[in-house]
Amino acid sequence: MASFDDDYDLRTFDPALVDGVPDDRTRDWLAATRIAFHQSNSDAAVLEGALGAIDDGRVFTGVYAKEPLPGSLAETWPVGTYTGYTKTIDVGGGILVDSYLISDVTVRPTHKRRGMLRHLMTDRLAAAAADGLALAALTASESTIYRRFGFGPAVRNRSVRLRRDRPFGLHVKPAGRVELADAASLGTVARAVFAGYHARTPGSVDRQKQFWDRVLGLKTDEGKPDESVRAAVHYAPTAEGEAPGAIDGYVTYRMKEEGRLSVLEVVDLVGADANAYLGLWNFLGRVDLVDAIEYRHGAVDTALLHALVDSRTLETTREADHIWLRVLDPITALSARPYALDGSLVLRIHDDLGYCEGTFTLAVEGGTGTLTETGDALPDLELDAATLASLYLGGVSAGVLAEAGLIVAHADGAVARASALFAPDRPVDCITDF
C-alpha cells in the first residue's frame, strides 16, 4: 500500500508578495483555503489574505499531491492547508504567554479522511514545541475534531441579545462620558484600549491584522472600506470641572433590519476596565430607534447581567466553546500562570502525543507554581492532556471536570483543592476570533 509520503509532499513557507501581488505559491495556498471555507476567491480577497498573513508573521503549510489527475487542479494547489503563528494569551494575573495559534486548517473534500489533518497537526505541533512554545490554541469549526490531538475547550462565550422593548437601566451610573467617533480613525486608540483588556482578562488572545481591519470597518474581505461600521468612545472619569480623561473604551457597531425591527449589532466592544465596559453598554442601551442589541462575543460570566436593573432583558441566544488550548510544555505552562492560593497536587497526565505524558507535582508558594516531573509518585488526580488544557485557565473547575468523568481522583479532597488552586483571578473571556 502506498504511504502518505509516496503520494504527497508537506511544504512549509512564508507567504510573500512580488511586485505588490501574492507570489504563486502564496496565491494558490490562499485560493485553496478560501475555496474550502466557501469564500470568495477574487484577486482582491486573496491579496487581503496575503497582506494579513505577512503582517501576522504566519507560516503556511500545504499538502501537495505529487501527481494530480489530468484535468484536476494543478500540483501547485495544496489539497490540505494549515497556518500557524505566534500571539500572546493572557494566562491570568496579566501574564501574557507567547502561544502558537493555528488557523486555516482545510482538506479538499475529495481528499478528506485520509489522514491529511493528522499529518499536518502532528508535524506542526512538533515544530511549535521545538520552537519552545508551551501552549497552542485554535477556534474549532466543529467541536468533535481536536480533542484527539490533546486540545480542550478552555474559553466559552455567549451570543447575547439585549431587548429594548422594556426599559433599560443600570443599578450604578458608570462614571466618565461617551462620544461618537469615526471607527476608521480609531486604530491606535483601539489597540491601546484592547491592550488594557488583554492584560486583565485570562483567556484573551491578542489580535491579528485582518481582525482589526474588520472590527474597525477599515477593510472588508475584499479590501474595501466597510461604511456600515459606526463607533463611540468612552472617556475615563476625571474630577468635576476637569477635562475628560483618556479614551479607555470603545464600541463599533452597525444597524441591520430584522423584519420590522431595527437591530444594533455590536461589532466590537472593549473596555480597558469595568467602568468603561458598563459605560459603553449604558450608551448602547439608550440609542434611539433600536429594538434590540446583539453581541456575539459576550462573556459567559459578565458584570452586565448583574448591573442591569431588569436582568431578563439580556437573553442568551447561543453559548459555545470558543478557544481550544493544547499544552505543549506542561512544566513551562503550569509554572507560568498564577494560582489563587498555596498548596500542592500530584497530577498523572496521559497524552497520546507525548507532550504532557507523565506524573508531575505542582507546588504553589506565594501564588507562584512550580511543576516538576516526579516519576512514580502516587497521583492525587489523573486526567488527559485535553482535560488539562480545559482546566489550565480555570474557565471550568476541576470539580465540574471530575463530575463529567474527565478527572479521576485518587485522594480525598484533591478535586476541591484543584478547583481552588486553578480558580482564575477574573472571569475567563476572549473577544478575539482567529
Ligand SMILES: CC(=O)SCCNC(=O)CCNC(=O)[C@H](O)C(C)(C)COP(=O)(O)OP(=O)(O)OC[C@H]1O[C@@H](n2cnc3c(N)ncnc32)[C@H](O)[C@@H]1OP(=O)(O)O
Ligand atoms: C482550526 C481550524 O482551522 S478549524 C477549521 C477546520 N476546517 C474545516 O472545517 C473545513 C472543512 N473540513 C475539512 O477541511 C476537513 O474535513 C478537516 C480539516 C476537518 C479534516 O481533515 P481530514 O484530512 O479529513 O482529517 P483526517 O483524515 O486527518 O482525520 C484525523 C482524525 O480526525 C477525525 N475527523 C476528521 N474530521 C472530523 C470531523 N469533521 N468531525 C469529527 N472527527 C473528524 C478523523 O476521524 C480522524 O480521527 P482518528 O485519527 O482518531 O481516526
